[in-house]
Amino acid sequence: MFENFIASLMTVEGFAFYLFSILTIGLFLVTVLSKNILYAMTSLAAGMILISGFFFILGADFLGVIQIIVYVGAIMALYAFAMMFFDATRNIKENNTNAPLVFILGGLSALMLVMMFAAPIHSDAIVALYPMTEGVGNVQDVGMVLFTKYLIPFEVAALMLLVAMISGIILAGKKMDNSLTEDTSADDEILITKDEK
Amino acid sequence: MEVVHLLPEITWVGVMIKAILILAIISALAGFGTFIERKVLAFMQRRLGPMHVGPYGLLQIAADGIKLFTKEDIIPQNANKLIFMIAPLITAATAFIALGAVPVFPDFTVPSWIPIIGDTFVPSIASDLNVGVLFVLGMMASGLYGPLLAGMSQANKWGIIGAARTAVQFLSYEVITALSILAPVMLIGSLSFVDINNYQSEGIGSWMIWQQPVAFVLFLIAGFAETNRTPFDLLEHEAEVVSGYATEYSGMRWGMFFIGEYANMITISVIASVLFLGGYDAEGAFGWLFIMLKIAFFFFFMLWVRASWPHIRPDQLMWFCWKVLMPIAIINILITSLVILL
Numbered sequence: 383m384f385e386n387f388i389a390s391l392m393t394v395e396g397f398a399f400y401l402f403s404i405l406t407i408g409l410f411l412v413t414v415l416s417k418n419i420l421y422a423m424t425s426l427a428a429g430m431i432l433i434s435g436f437f438f439i440l441g442a443d444f445l446g447v448i449q450i451i452v453y454v455g456a457i458m459a460l461y462a463f464a465m466m467f468f469d470a471t472r473n474i475k476e477n478n479t480n481a482p483l484v485f486i487l488g489g490l491s492a493l494m495l496v497m498m499f500a501a502p503i504h505s506d507a508i509v510a511l512y513p514m515t516e517g518v519g520n521v522q523d524v525g526m527v528l529f530t531k532y533l534i535p536f537e538v539a540a541l542m543l544l545v546a547m548i549s550g551i552i553l554a555g556k557k558m559d560n561s562l563t564e565d566t567s568a569d570d571e572i573l574i575t576k577d578e579k
Numbered sequence: 580m581e582v583v584h585l586l587p588e589i590t591w592v593g594v595m596i597k598a599i600l601i602l603a604i605i606s607a608l609a610g611f612g613t614f615i616e617r618k619v620l621a622f623m624q625r626r627l628g629p630m631h632v633g634p635y636g637l638l639q640i641a642a643d644g645i646k647l648f649t650k651e652d653i654i655p656q657n658a659n660k661l662i663f664m665i666a667p668l669i670t671a672a673t674a675f676i677a678l679g680a681v682p683v684f685p686d687f688t689v690p691s692w693i694p695i696i697g698d699t700f701v702p703s704i705a706s707d708l709n710v711g712v713l714f715v716l717g718m719m720a721s722g723l724y725g726p727l728l729a730g731m732s733q734a735n736k737w738g739i740i741g742a743a744r745t746a747v748q749f750l751s752y753e754v755i756t757a758l759s760i761l762a763p764v765m766l767i768g769s770l771s772f773v774d775i776n777n778y779q780s781e782g783i784g785s786w787m788i789w790q791q792p793v794a795f796v797l798f799l800i801a802g803f804a805e806t807n808r809t810p811f812d813l814l815e816h817e818a819e820v821v822s823g824y825a826t827e828y829s830g831m832r833w834g835m836f837f838i839g840e841y842a843n844m845i846t847i848s849v850i851a852s853v854l855f856l857g858g859y860d861a862e863g864a865f866g867w868l869f870i871m872l873k874i875a876f877f878f879f880f881m882l883w884v885r886a887s888w889p890h891i892r893p894d895q896l897m898w899f900c901w902k903v904l905m906p907i908a909i910i911n912i913l914i915t916s917l918v919i920l921l
Binding site: 450465466 | 746
């Protein structure tokens with residue numbers, strides 16, 4: 383068993399897999415354990431980039447690149463934007479009010495991890511439902527499955543995003559047509575509160 | 580990875596050599612770019628620009644380099660030191676990684692009279708991905724963490740404003756870049772730079788710019804915003820926010836932001852040349868020369884625009900992105916897909 387590990391470490395794929403695994407787990411540990419917003423955010427973004435490495439090892443270039451664009455380029459950047467409202471250079475105080483809930487959730491996650499790690503014992507039972515089509519690229523393969531088997535979930539997801547976008551615009555965009563820099567009504571408000579003080 | 584098996588000529592030595600070459604040449608070009616920028620701006624404003632150091636001011640690059648390398652590396656007291664030190668590296672690294680996946684020359688074989696490396700086949704890209712366009716876009720998108728983390732870690736209000744502007748500007752204009760590239764990619768049917776280049780190999784008439792002029796203009800505008808060039812350089816607009824995210828930086832860490840910025844300018848120029856202006860001619864003998872000229876033209880164009888146009892306000896930037904460019908981009912995609920369908 384140990385010889386197998388050494389042999390797999392000698393191949394490019396094996397070495398890359400173990401390197402990416404160690405780095406990803408380490409970075410996500412920093413995310414969970416660090417009390418500093420900046421460390422947590424940076425390590426989460428870096429871990430997301432390293433996860434794309436697994437897709438590249440498996441030959442799923444398209445999914446790897448999408449992982450970078452969606453998680454690192456968009457989602458993490460939005461988190462970062464929300465973090466601007468805090469003082470990022472100071473440590474945060476965590477207040478954990480519900481210890482039993484944390485215990486149950488932590489236990490369930492641990493159980494799930496054990497099951498995930500134990501799954502390859504029955505690797506012969508795992509069959510690809512939609513195996514790769516020969517002679518076409520990654521993008522075409524994903525597109526074929528998306529627009530045949532998963533067409534309805536795909537369209538529903540698109541509709542949900544549209545609903546979210548419209549409600550976001552309605553919530554945020556009450557005075558969207560007025561330029562904030564040219565808006566003088568806010569100046570009066572500021573002056574009034576200043577006078578009251 | 581499967582690409583490696585398809586091309587047995589790619590060895591890890593070759594990839595290493597190319598990576599080092601990209602690093603060396605682009606860093607040098609970035610330094611030279613600052614000189615060219617000062618000269619071009621000077622000529623457009625009827626000045627001479629740097630003239631004193633060396634012939635025609637050429638050694639100004641060396642003087643600037645010495646200054647950058649020997650300046651004290653100051654880290655502010657209340658800053659988050661580790662993140663503050665890493666941030667410039669992210670900008671430079673992502674810019675260079677993006678350059679690893681764009682083609683600059685046609686494939687060629689090293690002439691046999693050169694010792695040791697004679698007869699070696701050299702493919703056009705350091706790593707030819709099937710999804711090269713997306714990879715480059717993704718890498719440039721993750722480049723936003725440089726200015727963002729720099730601004731957030733330095734405990735400086737101008738830095739925070741610069742970081743906020745980074746997040747808003749880059750996120751918004753990424754949408755325009757992706758949507759503008761989508762239309763030509765739909766016509767070509769591939770995300771690989773080599774396929775895109777070969778699609779346009781039948782002379783000037785087959786260039787993408789004639790089929791997709793709207794996408795070309797949109798891509799250039801978004802490219803200016805993503806490389807933080809002048810009409811849209813709100814991240815470090817010195818009249819408003821001192822120097823934005825770079826306020827507290829000095830020496831080589833400051834320099835690294837600008838090496839990254841110039842490398843990104845080159846990347847945008849390469850993508851614009853390959854995607855819209857035909858790229859390199861794979862069969863012709865002077866393909867490498869033509870693509871160099873195209874890249875140089877786009878680089879010059881960025882300087883030209885800087886000399887001609889004033890900055891715009893942040894709210895104008897956002898208005899322009901979401902209310903003008905995005906509807907045009909989506910209508911362009913709709914029309915393109917209708918034409919493909921019918």
